[in-house]
Amino acid sequence: MEWLTAMKKSIAFMDSHLCDDISADDVAAEIFMSPFYFQRGFKILTGITPAEYIRNRRLYLAALDVLGGKEKVIDIALKYRYETPESFTRAFTRFHGVSPVQLKKSPQSLNIFLPLKITISITGGNRMEKLDFTVSPMFGFKVIGFERIFSMENSYGEIPKFWDELREKYLGAVWSGKKELSEIERAVKENCIGEYGVCIDDIGGGKFRYLVAGKYCGGKVPEGMTLFEFPDLEWAKFNCTGPMPNALQNVNTKIFKEWLPGNPDYEMVTGCNIEWYDNSLMDSEDYKSAIWIPVKRKQESSERKFSSLNN
CATH class of the missing domain: 1.10.10.60 (Homeodomain-like)
Incomplete structure (x- = not known):
């Protein structure tokens, strides 16, 4: 739809x-x-x-x-x-x-609260910043990481606290070059945990799973960590440059307010998405990050393409 x-x-x-x-x-x-x-x-x-x-x-x-x-x-x-x-x-x-x-x-x-009306607002002109994105297929892959369940109501405030907790407990020690690593710290290092933030919507009830994760490279999964496997999917990858968290939040807002409403070709599939993070300073003006969303080509778009090939 x-x-x-x-x-x-x-x-x-x-x-x-x-x-x-x-x-x-x-x-x-x-x-x-x-x-x-x-x-x-x-x-x-x-x-x-x-x-x-x-x-x-x-x-x-x-x-x-x-x-x-x-x-x-x-x-x-x-x-x-x-x-x-x-x-x-x-x-x-x-x-x-x-x-x-x-x-x-x-x-x-009386506090008046009438039904909402949603419309597209076109602003900007030639100077409007466009989203930098690519759409490409990827073979299925596994991620490994630390999982916690969050509520839709308070996730924006609670997820950063989860990251801070893990930086204090595991990630910071690994990133600082610590020599003697525990089993969990070795898994963090070997799988680059902290590269991904993964949202998985398979619980319901206004809650979802969130993983601070990395791409699974094999080996033992330590107790307290979770594996999740993505199937073969086509991903829309929205690139972002700028300090966290504002830059990535701005891109996320543009996806839902500009890209999805006006996109004639793609729609979202499956209840998951990935935030990708560079390993450099997150407050830097040229810090790189991205949002990956699974998509599929709309049926009407495919039919238009097929029709144009036959005319």
Whole structure:
């Protein structure tokens, strides 16, 4: 499904099921997309997560019901999937700044949150920076690394802490040229662990696996480390130059806001992606990194190419 069409359909689906027990996984399934890519793309495009969108829309509609005065607060709470009136009142007060009872006395406090509308915004002109990328097939390969499970809600803040923890415990000692290495430190050195950051979406429930990894070169896998195998895939590799993390985050934003919406040829496949890191100083202006995303050629693009060859 075309990217913007999928995002628009996701919003329509969420708005039509606000009184149902739905999650981001349910929405992703409706638009035939990996929950990982759906949640990441939705957050980049809108500035909020799907869970926040659902919650905010429910609380806005709940406020309209409160002002309508036809239902009890407990019934409104249950209607919008809150287990108790107390939890509903807390969430309601955080969102509107007043409790349901207080809103009736000061309806001007209503925090309006209407359905989102997603459109393409074309800006820049000749000076607009273009994404530097290539698309090429790769044979399947294995990565080895340290794994941790993260939530979509807080991954941007927690993953850098994971890297810091591993630098302190293993990576820093290896990179500094330490002579006597433990079994894990030898695996770090031999497999260049720290070259890749790998996101794997195969858990569900708003969570995903993340590996600080390197390309597996064989040998024993030490306890506490994980292997993951990628099949044969075609990868879109987006190159990045600039200090971390801002430079790579900017490229990631451009992928979801510019490349995917306007790309006539490729769409994402499988719930995974790779961040590639150089081994030089990460705060350097010429630091090299990249984002690799598995893709496939769109059916309509293939049909256009076939048609042009026969005309």
